Amino acid sequence: MARHVNEIKNMMFDEPDFGSDDDGNDEIKSKTARRKERKRSQKQVEEKKKSSVETIVFQDRRKKKKIGTKPDSSPLKIQQEENVEFDLEKARFDVHKFGIKGFEKSKYEDARVALAVSLGAKPPKRKFINYRELLEQNRAKKTKEKEEEENARLLGDIFNKNPNNKKKFDRQPKRKRIGEGDVGSMRFSSVGKFTGGVLKLSDRDISRFVKQHLYRRCSSQVTSSSAKPTETNIIYSCQKVTDILQKQPGSLQVIDDYLNDQEYNNFLKEIDRYMKRKRYEYTHWDDAIHGYRESERSEWTPENQKVLSRIRQFAFDDPTQSLVHVHILDIAKEGYIKPHIDAVRYCGTTIAGLSLLSSSVMRLTHKDDKTLIVNTLLKPKSLYIMKNIARYDFTHEVLKNTESYFNNVHIPRDRRISIICRNMPLDPSAG
Numbered sequence: 144m145a146r147h148v149n150e151i152k153n154m155m156f157d158e159p160d161f162g163s164d165d166d167g168n169d170e171i172k173s174k175t176a177r178r179k180e181r182k183r184s185q186k187q188v189e190e191k192k193k194s195s196v197e198t199i200v201f202q203d204r205r206k207k208k209k210i211g212t213k214p215d216s217s218p219l220k221i222q223q224e225e226n227v228e229f230d231l232e233k234a235r236f237d238v239h240k241f242g243i244k245g246f247e248k249s250k251y252e253d254a255r256v257a258l259a260v261s262l263g264a265k266p267p268k269r270k271f272i273n274y275r276e277l278l279e280q281n282r283a284k285k286t287k288e289k290e291e292e293e294n295a296r297l298l299g300d301i302f303n304k305n306p307n308n309k310k311k312f313d314r315q316p317k318r319k320r321i322g323e324g325d326v327g328s329m330r331f332s333s334v335g336k337f338t339g340g341v342l343k344l345s346d347r348d349i350s351r352f353v354k355q356h357l358y359r360r361c362s363s364q365v366t367s368s369s370a371k372p373t374e375t376n377i378i379y380s381c382q383k384v385t386d387i388l389q390k391q392p393g394s395l396q397v398i399d400d401y402l403n404d405q406e407y408n409n410f411l412k413e414i415d416r417y418m419k420r421k422r423y424e425y426t427h428w429d430d431a432i433h434g435y436r437e438s439e440r441s442e443w444t445p446e447n448q449k450v451l452s453r454i455r456q457f458a459f460d461d462p463t464q465s466l467v468h469v470h471i472l473d474i475a476k477e478g479y480i481k482p483h484i485d486a487v488r489y490c491g492t493t494i495a496g497l498s499l500l501s502s503s504v505m506r507l508t509h510k511d512d513k514t515l516i517v518n519t520l521l522k523p524k525s526l527y528i529m530k531n532i533a534r535y536d537f538t539h540e541v542l543k544n545t546e547s548y549f550n551n552v553h554i555p556r557d558r559r560i561s562i563i564c565r566n567m568p569l570d571p572s573a574g
Contacts, residue, residue, distance in 0.1 A: 380516040395533040401526035423475045434478025439468040458495035470563040482538035491566035494529045501557035507537040520549045
C-alpha cells in the first residue's frame, strides 16, 4: 500500500528539469508527455484495483430453478400426448381461406370482408351515393320490375315453375273474386279440370258460363242502342285524313256523357282513395308522359266492375280477349302526354278510355305525314275509342295547358284522370 502512495506522490509532485538546455517548446512537450504518463499510470492502478475485487453472488436455494431437459416440441408427439381430436370448424375455415385465394381481386376483397363479418367484425359502411342518383336507380329498378311483370303476365311466364317468379307472385295478397259480369276474367280464370287431356265441367261451371253469356248478350244490346259517337268533338285537318279514318268505320270514336253522375262519382271515390298517396313523377321509362302518377287494378267495386264490363262489350270486337288489368293514369295540371304509339307487345288493336275531372284535347298525327292531324275534345264522363288505323298509324298526345286549343278555343287544363282498357296483343313477342 505504501508503495502505491509513493508512486502517486512522485507523479503529482514531479518537478521540471531546470538544468536542461532545451527551449520553451521542449518544455511544453515534456509536460505533455508527463501528462500522458500520469494518465497511463492511473489506468494501470484502476485495473489492478478491479482485478483485486472478488464478486460474490448470493442465490437463494428456495428460488433456485430446477434444471431439466426441454420437452420434445415436435407436432406429432404433442398431438399424441394431448390426444387432440380433429377440429372440423377449423378445417372448414382453412379450406374457405384457401378457396377465396383463387378469386379475382374485387371478389377476393368482398370474400374477405364477408369472412371477417361472419367472424364478428363490424361490417363496412355503405359506399356514398348522391341522393338524386339513388332516386334514379330506384326508379329505374321499379320500372324494370314493372316491365318484367307485365311481360311475364302477357307471355304466360307466370305459370312457369321458376323459383324467382314463384317467390315474387307468392308475396302478393290473395285477390278477391272478380264479379260474374267481368268478361275479361274469362281468359285467365280456371274453369273445370283437365283429366287425361279432357276438360271436365261440373254443373256449377256450366251454369256460371251460361249466366255470363246471357249477361254479355243483354249488355251488348243495351250499350249498342244507348251509346252513340259524337262527331262534333272531332275535327279533321283535311279531307284526306277523313277518308283514311273512314276506310274502317269506328276506328276513332268519342262519346260524350257515357257515364251518369252516380257512376262518375263511384269511380272518383274508388280511385282517389289510393291515388292521392302517390307522388307525381316527371320521368317515364319511354319518355312519353310528364307529370303523372299511374296504377293498374284488376279488382273493383261491383258497381264499377259492371261499367268496365259494359265498356269491354261496346269497344272490343271480342270482349273475352280484353286484359284484366285496367290502366289508371292521373296527369297533373302542368303534366302532358307526348306523341307516341302504344307498344304492340302491351296492347292489341283497341284502346278505350274514360275521361274524368278536367277536359282536355287529344291530338292524333299520322306517323308518316305530319300534316294529317285530328283534334278530339275529351270532356269529363266521355269515352274515347281508338281502333286499328287510329291505333297503329297515328300517334296520340294530350296537349299542355298552354297548347290546349280546340277549334281556336282555349280549353283550360287541370288535373285529369283516364281509365284505360286494352285488349290482348296480337303477338306478345313483338316489339
